[in-house]
Amino acid sequence: DQWEAYFVEQFFTEPEGETLGSYHYSTKKNAEVIIRHDGSFDSYCKSVHQNESTPCIHVVRDEKRYLYFPDLKDCCYCCQGEGCGGIVKKDWLKGAEYLGRVITEEGLELEKWTIQALSLIHI
Numbered sequence: 001d002q003w004e005a006y007f008v009e010q011f012f013t014e015p016e017g018e019t020l021g022s023y024h025y026s027t028k029k030n031a032e033v034i035i036r037h038d039g040s041f042d043s044y045c046k047s048v049h050q051n052e053s054t055p056c057i058h059v060v061r062d063e064k065r066y067l068y069f070p071d072l073k074d075c076c077y078c079c080q081g082e083g084c085g086g087i088v089k090k091d092w093l094k095g096a097e098y099l100g101r102v103i104t105e106e107g108l109e110l111e112k113w114t115i116q117a118l119s120l121i122h123i
Helices: 043-048
Strands: 006-013 019-026 031-036 056-061 064-069 074-080 097-103 109-116 120-122
Touching (some): 043 056, 043 064, 043 074
Antiparallel strands (some): 006 019, 019 031, 031 056, 056 064, 097 109, 109 120
C-alpha cells in the first residue's frame, strides 16, 4: 500500500485480569509496541516475571518480540517467527462481526466486534 497504517489505541483488558494499556502500530516500520500497566495477566509477560504486578512493554519488530519491564529495569528477547505472533495484520478484523456500540459498567462507550481466532474474541 502507498499509505502507512499507523495508530495508537488505549485499551482495558478483562476478564483474566484488569489492566490499562496502549497499543502502537506501524506497518511502515513493521513494528508494534504494546504497553500494559500491569503485565501479570499477559501470557508473555508472566512467563518472565510470574505473579509480579509490574508494567510490561512488548516491542515487536520484524517478527521478533522483546519484553521490557521498566520498573524492574529488565529487558529480554522473547521469541520470533510463526508461534510468536508478529505484528497484527492490517486486515486483522476481516471476517469479524460488528455488534454495535456498548456502554461498559464504567460508562465508557465502545465499538464491539467479535471474531473467531484460537478462541472467540470480543473486541
